[in-house]
Amino acid sequence: MALLGAEHLNVGYQPSRGQRIWAVRDVDLALEQGEFVGIVGESGSGKTTLGHALTRMLRPPAHLESGVISFDGTDIASLRGERLRRQRRNGFALVLQSGMNALNPVRTIARQFGDVLKAHAQPGEDTSVDGVLRSGTELLAAVRLGPEVLRRFPHELSGGMRQRVSIALALALQPRLIVFDEPTTALDVIVQQAVMQTIKDLQRDRGFTAVLISHDLGVVLDTADRVVVMYAGRIVEDKAAAALTACQHERQGLYHPYTEALLGCYADPRADVVRLAGIPGTPPDLSLPQAGCSFAPRCPLAEQICRDVDPPLSPLGPGRVACHVRARTANVDVEAGRVS
Amino acid sequence: MSAELSRTGGPPEATADRPASPVPPLSVGNVSKVYRVRGRGSRTVTAVHDVSFTITPGAAVGLVGASGSGKSTLARLITGSERPTAGSITFGDVPVSRLRAGGLRNLHRRVQMVFQDPYGALNPLHTVEYTVMRPCQNFLRMSAAQARHRVAELLDTVGLTPASQFAVKLPHQLSGGQRQRVLIARALASNPELIVADEPVSMLDVSLRAGVLELLARLRRERGISLLYITHDLLGARLITDELLVLNRGRIVEHGPTRQVLQHPQHPYTVQLLDAVPNPFATAAGVSAAAAPATDRNRS
Numbered sequence: 001m002a003l004l005g006a007e008h009l010n011v012g013y014q015p016s017r018g019q020r021i022w023a024v025r026d027v028d029l030a031l032e033q034g035e036f037v038g039i040v041g042e043s044g045s046g047k048t049t050l051g052h053a054l055t056r057m058l059r060p061p062a063h064l065e066s067g068v069i070s071f072d073g074t075d076i077a078s079l080r081g082e083r084l085r086r087q088r089r090n091g092f093a094l095v096l097q098s099g100m101n102a103l104n105p106v107r108t109i110a111r112q113f114g115d116v117l118k119a120h121a122q123p124g125e126d127t128s129v130d131g132v133l134r135s136g137t138e139l140l141a142a143v144r145l146g147p148e149v150l151r152r153f154p155h156e157l158s159g160g161m162r163q164r165v166s167i168a169l170a171l172a173l174q175p176r177l178i179v180f181d182e183p184t185t186a187l188d189v190i191v192q193q194a195v196m197q198t199i200k201d202l203q204r205d206r207g208f209t210a211v212l213i214s215h216d217l218g219v220v221l222d223t224a225d226r227v228v229v230m231y232a233g234r235i236v237e238d239k240a241a242a243a244l245t246a247c248q249h250e251r252q253g254l255y256h257p258y259t260e261a262l263l264g265c266y267a268d269p270r271a272d273v274v275r276l277a278g279i280p281g282t283p284p285d286l287s288l289p290q291a292g293c294s295f296a297p298r299c300p301l302a303e304q305i306c307r308d309v310d311p312p313l314s315p316l317g318p319g320r321v322a323c324h325v326r327a328r329t330a331n332v333d334v335e336a337g338r339v340s
Numbered sequence: 341m342s343a344e345l346s347r348t349g350g351p352p353e354a355t356a357d358r359p360a361s362p363v364p365p366l367s368v369g370n371v372s373k374v375y376r377v378r379g380r381g382s383r384t385v386t387a388v389h390d391v392s393f394t395i396t397p398g399a400a401v402g403l404v405g406a407s408g409s410g411k412s413t414l415a416r417l418i419t420g421s422e423r424p425t426a427g428s429i430t431f432g433d434v435p436v437s438r439l440r441a442g443g444l445r446n447l448h449r450r451v452q453m454v455f456q457d458p459y460g461a462l463n464p465l466h467t468v469e470y471t472v473m474r475p476c477q478n479f480l481r482m483s484a485a486q487a488r489h490r491v492a493e494l495l496d497t498v499g500l501t502p503a504s505q506f507a508v509k510l511p512h513q514l515s516g517g518q519r520q521r522v523l524i525a526r527a528l529a530s531n532p533e534l535i536v537a538d539e540p541v542s543m544l545d546v547s548l549r550a551g552v553l554e555l556l557a558r559l560r561r562e563r564g565i566s567l568l569y570i571t572h573d574l575l576g577a578r579l580i581t582d583e584l585l586v587l588n589r590g591r592i593v594e595h596g597p598t599r600q601v602l603q604h605p606q607h608p609y610t611v612q613l614l615d616a617v618p619n620p621f622a623t624a625a626g627v628s629a630a631a632a633p634a635t636d637r638n639r640s
Contacts, residue, residue, distance in 0.1 A: 042545045043516060159407065185543075188407040188572040189616040215545045218618030245620055265546045268619055269578040269602050276579055278550030282515060 001073065002030035003209050004054065004092075004177055009067035011046070011053050016061075019287035023049040023062070025233040028313070031177065031209050036200075038212045038220030038241070040262065041230035044283050048097075050230065051179045051213045055094040056084055072176070089120045093175040095166050097182040102166045103154040109165055110136055110150040116172045139168040143198055160191035164198065171202070179211040184219065196223050217262045221245060229259050232284050232294035234310075239319030254317035254330050258295050293324070301325045363397040363533040363566055364432025366418065371427035371437075373413050373590075387413040389590040390427070395534065400560055400567040402581035402598060404574060404613060410590040411570045415538045418568065419453055420444045431534065449479040452527035456539035458519035462511040468495070469507035472525050479530035494525040498555060517548035524555060534566040535559075541576055549573075553580050574617050578602055586610045 011024035023046045031037060041047045052058050054069060056076055069077040076087055096102040104112055113136035118127045125131075137147040143164040154162055163183055170178055180199060184192035200223055203210045214220050220227055221241050229237040237244075237256040244255060264277035281298035284290060293299070296306040305324050313322040316330060373388040388410045395401050405411050416422045418429060420436050429436040431451060439447055455461040462471060469491050476487035488507075495503035498521040511519055520540060527535055537556060541549040557580040560567045569581050577584060577598060584601045586594040586609060594607040605611045 042547050189574075189618075190406045190572075190612060192618075193616040215547075216618055217546065218620050221620040222618050262547060263620065265550060266618075266620055267575060269574045269617060270614065274575070274578050276550045276553070276575070278554075279547040280551075 003033045003035075003072060004029075004031040005068075005070045006030075006054060007068045009050070009053060009069065010065040011049050011058065012063055012065050013049075013061045014063060021287045023233050023286060024053060025290075027067075027233075027235055029054075029228065029235065029238075031211065033176070033209060034207050035226060036203055036210045036212070036224045037226045037228060038214060038224030039228045039230060040214060040217050040220050042215060042279075042283055044232075044286070045230040046233040046286075047213045047215075047230045048181055049233075051094065051181050051211060054211070055092045055177075055179050057094050085120075088175075089122075089173045091173075091175055092177040092179070093170040093173065095163075095170045095178060095180045095183055098186055102169075103162060105154055107153075108150065109140075109152055109154070109157075112165075112169060113139065113150070113172060116169055120173050135172070136168075139171055140165070142171060142202060143168045158191075159187050160195055163187065163195055167195075167199065167202070171206075175208060177209045177211070179213065181213045182215070183212070185214070185216075192219070199223070217259075218266050229256060229262070231258050232290065233286055234294065234322065235313055235320070236295065236322045237319065238313070239321075243318040254319075254321070254326070256295075256321050256323050256326065257299050257301050261298075293322070363564060364434075365397055366395040366534060366566065366568075367428075367430045368393050368414075368418065369428050369430075371414075371417060371424045371429060373410075373417060373422070374425045387590050388417070388424070391587075391590070391592055392427075393585055393592070393595065395566050395568060398560070398564045398566055399583060400557075400569060400581040402577035402584045403568060403570045403587060404572060404577055404584060405587035406572055406613070408589075409587040411587055412538055413590075414587070415453065415536050415568070415570055419451055419536055420447050449530045450532055451534045451536065452530060452532040454520070454523050454527050454535060454537040454540045457543055458516050458523055459511075459543075461523055462519055464511050466510070467507065468500075468509050468511075468514075468522050471522060472529055475526060475529035490529070491525075494528055495522075497528065497559075498522075498525045499551070500525070515548075516544050517552060520544060520552050521555065524552075524559075528559065532565060534568065536568045536570070538570045539572070540569075542571065542573060549576065556580055572613070574602060574613055575619075586613070 006027060006029045009024055009027040010022065013021040013023055027050060039047045039050065049062060053064055058064055064077060067077060068075060071087065071092060074087065076084065079087060110133060114132040117132055117135060121127045133150060136150050140147060140149055145161060145164050149157065149161065149165065157165065183199065184195050187195065196219065199210065212220060212224055221244065224241055227239055227241050227244055228235055237259045239255065244259070261279045267274045267276050279298060284294050290310065292307040292309055293311050296302040299306065303325060311322045311324045311327070313320045314327060316327055321327070369392050371388060371391050372386065375385045375387055377383040377385055391414065403411050403414065417424050418436065420439050424437050431447065434447060436447060469488065472491045472494055473487040476482045476490050477484070482490065491507060492503040495506050500506040500518060500521050514522065541552050544552060553576050556567060559565055569577060571577055581598050584596060584598040585592050586601065586607060588609045594601055594605065594610050601610065602614065605614060
């Protein structure tokens with residue numbers, strides 16, 4: 001059984017005035033124990049909302065409208081208050097985008113470890129000052145930071161160090177699932193690479209299930225084993241990372257046109273000729289009802305059926321793809337075996 | 341858009357928007373900047389150490405390095421926001437490093453900046469039209485009617501069409517890419533001769549970057565504006581610059597034609613920066629992503 005299973009998940013934002021915005025629409029997703037899954041999409045694709053929903057961190061005006069989230073056999077979608085809080089220990093954790101905003105600016109790092117450890121302490125656990133310092137030192141070592149960081153305030157640390165501290169705090173309760181929401185977006189490439197390597201090592205050594213949310217398909221393909229592509233609140237593609245790059249090279253048409261467009265945003269700066277394509281147009285307004293495929297207005301392959309009927313997320317080749325045209329034209333029987 | 345295309349710097353053609361006099365070179369000569377760290381003791385930090393380079397008229401120069409390498413400090417020195425501790429910066433015959441109020445104001449008509457954060461650099465209470473009008477009125481002494489007319493032209497130039505629809509919007513009604521285009525329109529308003537773009541695409545979605553980079557390359561090509569492109573993104577630098585300066589801990593560690601520096605990096609730090617670029621194709625194919633070239637109208 002999957003560690004986490006989400007079925008027919010719908011999340012809406014209800015502003016005080018105006019139309020409800022459907023940020024996550026009918027998402028089905030199962031995460032296996034120990035998997036490293038990347039969720040990719042542009043701003044407004046619903047990837048962050050989905051990550052917050054899976055860890056039950058949605059706050060108003062966001063609201064989980066419908067759907068089931070089972071974590072290790074427990075339906076966590078319906079849990080409230082103290083019962084939900086208890087699930088967080090050895091359960092699921094969220095690492096936020098900006099380390100600065102996730103840390104309390106007026107408390108030392110040691111006291112922030114203390115807050116987490118005391119709030120979730122079980123009977124007989126050592127939450128004395130010494131105990132917290134000992135745990136904090138171990139957790140910081142896991143993210144390659146020295147014990148001197150415990151005495152510091154967040155503003156005394158660099159962006160990369162703060163992000164490492166938030167990861168260490170997430171590790172404190174020994175979660176089995178960690179959702180990393182754009183953990184390196186505010187960092188430069190060298191620091192980004194180092195932080196991602198730390199996340200990869202931790203995941204491998206500790207065996208938790210990791211979800212990496214990012215707008216950067218390049219980072220996700222470098223890190224994750226499986227890639228979930230979101231567009232306008234829906235999953236449009238779900239595939240092993242290796243199969244995705246193989247699809248690109250063999251040009252079999254087994255992936256979504258949006259994924260193809262995302263791949264076009266990358267190139268090797270060392271190549272003799274460097275071409276780069278953006279994605280023209282803008283994502284749809286999610287407060288309006290979506291007729292047909294949401295990507296159709298920006299899609300080079302769009303046909304009449306795309307504008308009328310929203311394509312289901314169906315098995316195609318080595319994964320799942322939501323596209324009428326690809327489902328019809330891809331030569332799945334011949335190619336699937338070779339790719340996977 | 342290809343790098344080959346952007347490398348054709350060439351002599352600028354004559355257009356109405358071109359600065360009247362030829363664009364002068366920017367010279368940075370042996371510039372250092374030392375900051376004193378407040379608090380206990382009197383520690384100092386050398387953010388920029390003995391840096392020299394020249395931006396020839398109409399050239400696009402990339403300044404690359406990780407956080408803390410001194411890139412943004414150099415930008416502040418070049419735009420006159422701060423003064424160097426040692427060395428000199430001249431823009432044509434204007435001594436940038438010694439300017440005071442009136443001279444700085446004059447400089448800012450000719451040297452404009454595009455900032456990293458398109459969310460923080462726009463006043464949330466002002467419409468796009470007001471934001472872009474102000475430099476037309478302040479620097480070019482235009483009447484409100486003239487300025488409005490110019491705003492429409494500028495929005496059209498940066499791909500925010502129809503201009504009338506975007507002019508009335510407030511920043512929160514725009515996407516990140518659209519806001520960055522407003523910032524570029526504002527920077528263009530005073531007919532600058534040099535644009536200093538400090539990480540203009542690093543906060544944008546990957547899918548929107550190509551469009552904004554293409555816009556910067558086109559402005560330089562069509563208007564003969566010199567460009568200093570500050571970034572840690574080597575792919576962007578490759579696409580729109582001809583010359584590359586690699587900055588590490590305040591010093592220039594490598595300098596040369598962009599393609600040559602990236603294909604044959606000499607300094608380990610440059611190699612490190614190159615290896616850190618996320619690239620789904622580097623491992624498997626080692627060749628460029630062949631996709632349709634972005635068009636000028638590749639709007640965000």
